[in-house]
Amino acid sequence: xxxxxxxxxLLFLATPVFSxxxxxxxxxxxxxxxxxxxxxxxxxxxxxxxxxxVYSQFTAxxxxxxxxxxxxxxxxxxxxxxxxxxxxxxKEFSEIFDVEETFFKKEAVFTQKIKLLNLATTQIQxxxxxxxxxxxxxxxxxxxxxxxxxxxxxxxxxxIDDRSKExxxxxxxxxxxxxxLTVVGxxxxxxxxxxxxxxxxxxxxxxxxLLTPCVFPMIPLTVSFFTKKSQNRTEGIVNASLYGFFxxxxxxxxxxxxxxxxxxxxxxxxxxxxxxxLNLFFFLIFVFFAFSFFGYYELTLPSxxxxxxxxxxxxxxxxxxxxxxxxTLAIVSFSCTGPILGGLLGSTALAEGDVATNLSAxxxxxxxxxxxxxxxxxxxxxxLNSLPKSGxxxxxxxxxxxxxxxxxxxxxxxxxxxxxxxxxFKREIFLGVWILLFVLMTAYLFGLFRFxxxxxKSKLSGARKLTGxxxxxxxxxxxxxxxxxxxxxxxxGFPPPDFYTVAAQxxxxxxxxxxxxxxxxxxxxAASLNKPILLDFTGWACVNCRKMExxxxxxxxxxxxxxxxxxxxxxxxDDRKQLPEEERFKFKYESGxxxxxxxxxxxxxTFQTINFNAASQPFYVLMSSDLYILNTAIQNSDTATYxxxxxxxxxxxxxxxxxxxxxxx
Numbered sequence: 184x185x186x187x188x189x190x191x192x193l194l195f196l197a198t199p200v201f202s203x204x205x206x207x208x209x210x211x212x213x214x215x216x217x218x219x220x221x222x223x224x225x226x227x228x229x230x231x232x233x234x235x236x237v238y239s240q241f242t243a244x245x246x247x248x249x250x251x252x253x254x255x256x257x258x259x260x261x262x263x264x265x266x267x268x269x270x271x272x273x274k275e276f277s278e279i280f281d282v283e284e285t286f287f288k289k290e291a292v293f294t295q296k297i298k299l300l301n302l303a304t305t306q307i308q309x310x311x312x313x314x315x316x317x318x319x320x321x322x323x324x325x326x327x328x329x330x331x332x333x334x335x336x337x338x339x340x341x342x343i344d345d346r347s348k349e350x351x352x353x354x355x356x357x358x359x360x361x362x363x364l365t366v367v368g369x370x371x372x373x374x375x376x377x378x379x380x381x382x383x384x385x386x387x388x389x390x391x392x393l394l395t396p397c398v399f400p401m402i403p404l405t406v407s408f409f410t411k412k413s414q415n416r417t418e419g420i421v422n423a424s425l426y427g428f429f430x431x432x433x434x435x436x437x438x439x440x441x442x443x444x445x446x447x448x449x450x451x452x453x454x455x456x457x458x459x460x461l462n463l464f465f466f467l468i469f470v471f472f473a474f475s476f477f478g479y480y481e482l483t484l485p486s487x488x489x490x491x492x493x494x495x496x497x498x499x500x501x502x503x504x505x506x507x508x509x510x511t512l513a514i515v516s517f518s519c520t521g522p523i524l525g526g527l528l529g530s531t532a533l534a535e536g537d538v539a540t541n542l543s544a545x546x547x548x549x550x551x552x553x554x555x556x557x558x559x560x561x562x563x564x565x566x567l568n569s570l571p572k573s574g575x576x577x578x579x580x581x582x583x584x585x586x587x588x589x590x591x592x593x594x595x596x597x598x599x600x601x602x603x604x605x606x607x608f609k610r611e612i613f614l615g616v617w618i619l620l621f622v623l624m625t626a627y628l629f630g631l632f633r634f635x636x637x638x639x640k641s642k643l644s645g646a647r648k649l650t651g652x653x654x655x656x657x658x659x660x661x662x663x664x665x666x667x668x669x670x671x672x673x674x675x676g677f678p679p680p681d682f683y684t685v686a687a688q689x690x691x692x693x694x695x696x697x698x699x700x701x702x703x704x705x706x707x708x709a710a711s712l713n714k715p716i717l718l719d720f721t722g723w724a725c726v727n728c729r730k731m732e733x734x735x736x737x738x739x740x741x742x743x744x745x746x747x748x749x750x751x752x753x754x755x756x757d758d759r760k761q762l763p764e765e766e767r768f769k770f771k772y773e774s775g776x777x778x779x780x781x782x783x784x785x786x787x788x789t790f791q792t793i794n795f796n797a798a799s800q801p802f803y804v805l806m807s808s809d810l811y812i813l814n815t816a817i818q819n820s821d822t823a824t825y826x827x828x829x830x831x832x833x834x835x836x837x838x839x840x841x842x843x844x845x846x847x848x
Contacts, residue, residue: 208232208315209291215329221299222264225309227327229291235317239272239285240293243540247277247284248314248322248798252293255308264296283540286316305332314796322796343777347768353703354770354786356794360812364795364804378544385545388523389552394580398553420558422505427554429509434550438543459759462599469592476585478578478636523549523584578637579628579647586624590617597679601723604760610679611686614665617678621658625651675733677726693732694742698751702790705752710808715836717749717829720791720802722757727819728801738822744829749805754787756800762786805832811839 214226231237240250252267270292277284297307307329314322328336343351358364392398475481593608593616600608626632628651630643664671664678671678682691692698699705702718709716721728735741745751760783761767770778770789780786792798795816805813805828814832817825 208235208317208321209237209313209323209325211311211325211327213327213329215331217331218296221302223297223299223307223329223331225295225297225307225327225329227293227295227309227311227325229287231287231289231291231315233289235315236273236286236288237291237313237315239269239287240267241269242285243282244799247286247316248312248792248796250291250293250311250313252295253310253312254295254297255310256304258300260301260304261297261299261307264298266295268294299331305334306330306336322792343769343771347770350766350768350780351770354790354793356810358794358806358810358812363812363814364816378541381541381544382548385548385550386552387548388545389549389555391580391584392523392549392553393556395577395584423560424558426505426509427557429506430513430554430557431547431550433509433513434546434553435543438546459599459603462595462602466592466595466599469588469595473585473588473592476581476588478581478634576644576647578634581636582627582634583624583650586620586627590620593617594677598724601679601683602757602759604723604758608679610681610684611665613678614661618658618661618665621654621661625655625658628654670733670737672733672737675726675730680729680732692751692753694736694745696736696742696746696751698753700753700755702752702754702787705750706808709750712750713840714748714750714808715813715832716806716808717745717751718804718806719751719753720787720795720797720800720804721753721755722800723755724757725800731801731819731825735820735822735825738826741822741826741829744826744833748833749829754790756784756788756791756798758783758787760784805829805836807836807839813839 209229209231211227211229213228216224216226218224229237238247238249240252242249254261254263257263270287270290272285272287274283274285276282293311295309309327309329311325311327312322313325330336593613597608597613600606627634628643628647630640633640660669660673661671663669664674670681680693682693682695698719699708705716736745762781762783766786767779767781770780778785778789780789788798791802795802795804797816799818801818803817807813813835814828817828820828
């Protein structure tokens with residue numbers, strides 16, 4: 184009897200494992216712990232089938248879909264205490280999406296503390312949307328019901344009206360040859376926004392910061408201090424090198440809070456590129472930075488901070504004293520480095536991938552550049568004699584940086600205008616503002632006007648004249664692009680797209696190609712012409728989308744294929760324009776989770792997710808008008824790969840038509 188009972192018990196415990204299938208590779212369970220009369224801890228645990236993995240809430244933007252929790256009635260019945268914590272995750276670089284992804288294997292555990300606002304609350308509903316992948320990826324929903332009083336949970340099913348059911352049903356496609364979508368084409372070369380490029384941008388920013396009046400005079404003073412105070416040259420080199428190391432460490436540590444923000448909300452930084460109000464906020468901040476560089480006011484941290492750090496370095500001495508000296512430098516130089524670091528934050532926010540990781544790479548590069556001269560001049564003190572003397576040229580550097588800050592500020596304003604569909608800051612206006620900025624910078628560099636903190640007039644240096652000439656040439660380049668003499672490929676992704684223009688155009692699509700911005704309209708048109716479809720999931724604020732359009736689509740053969748052989752359907756995922764009242768509806772997932780579809784971007788974002796298990800842009804799919812998939816999906820690509828992909832899709836379309844004619848004579 185004992186053996187029988189033991190066997191039954193073993194069979195019972197093993198049941199969850201045996202019940203896992205390729206269609207349901209994750210088994211979920213839940214627990215609740217009462218902390219006090221008003222505080223509880225909710226635990227959601229998933230056992231993941233061997234070979235599969237579930238993505239973290241905080242996996243990099245641009246890759247696979249993150250896990251996303253919706254806490255129903257949060258804010259009225261209860262509040263969240265901190266973010267949703269996760270069990271141990273794995274980080275791995277994805278060759279497909281060109282980002283580092285974060286995911287779970289074998290087990291995923293999520294924990295959330297809550298505090299009741301309404302003590303009469305007896306149950307909590309938590310909706311989880313997640314993606315689980317092996318060779319294929321499946322988007323899934325899971326609903327957790329937590330009973331606070333131990334009684335059976337009463338499930339109140341959300342009722343969906345018939346109109347919502349009809350509109351939601353129209354989003355789901357009955358795709359044929361769907362298995363071809365399991366392989367996603369990848370970019371052959373690394374993205375321009377890779378970590379090395381971000382590190383390089385940070386390094387360049389650090390080199391520029393060295394030339395400002397807050398930092399440059401500190402180099403000979405600090406190096407001389409270490410070499411004279413040390414008992415021998417070796418000790419001086421060690422101390423100066425340690426000082427440089429601490430500078431690198433300090434600026435790297437400044438990026439760590441952004442990782443904490445990212446762990447609370449994975450989209451807190453990545454939404455900058457598509458959030459109207461955050462873009463407007465950054466526009467104002469960068470204008471504020473620019474005018475500080477123009478000399479109208481100074482950005483300074485409290486002087487007491489620097490005094491305390493300086494006193495601590497004198498009092499402590501040794502390695503710790505050198506650390507406090509490095510902190511003092513970071514504080515007193517903030518008026519010059521602060522706006523540059525702000526520009527670095529803005530650049531990484533506009534870049535693809537994990538923003539916090541990008542920022543850490545940029546900060547590391549900035550710190551290395553700032554620290555480099557202290558180590559080098561300690562090693563070769565004779566080089567100090569070759570340093571140029573401090574003077575008015577450093578003020579010129581600050582003013583040039585001010586103009587560059589203003590140029591970046593208007594990029595954020597352009598993002599807000601594009602996403603909001605305001606139509607106020609079109610391509611010509613954006614380019615006109617940039618032309619004005621660089622013409623003013625050229626005029627300033629040639630001494631035609633001055634700013635408040637400029638010193639007495641002096642003879643223009645060769646470097647200043649050269650910078651002025653380069654600035655003037657860049658303004659001419661922008662002018663030629665405005666009148667379409669050149670195509671401004673060097674600035675791909677920064678100005679608004681060429682079809683977002685004040686001029687009357689036959690097409691409001693990339694490169695003037697006839698396109699559709701509604702799937703069913705485009706599909707009907709493709710059927711009438713018997714042509715295949717290029718389904719383009721894109722975004723107004725998507726930099727890589729603009730690069731693909733301006734660098735790859737503009738190739739003569741690729742353009743011919745798009746313009747003559749395919750019907751282009753471009754769906755903008757970040758379009759914040761409200762749908763007409765009659766087109767708004769509630770979308771109910773298989774799990775029961777309900778999502779309100781009120782914006783154009785929400786509609787096409789949901790359409791992309793439920794049909795193609797993807798959420799990143801650009802994302803391209805080839806299909807026939809009767810929904811037969813013609814080739815693998817593809818994202819960023821070089822021209823040759825993209826052209827070959829289009830031609831293969833066209834050949835597959837013709838073969839598909841031929842087979843259909845044979846089977847349906």
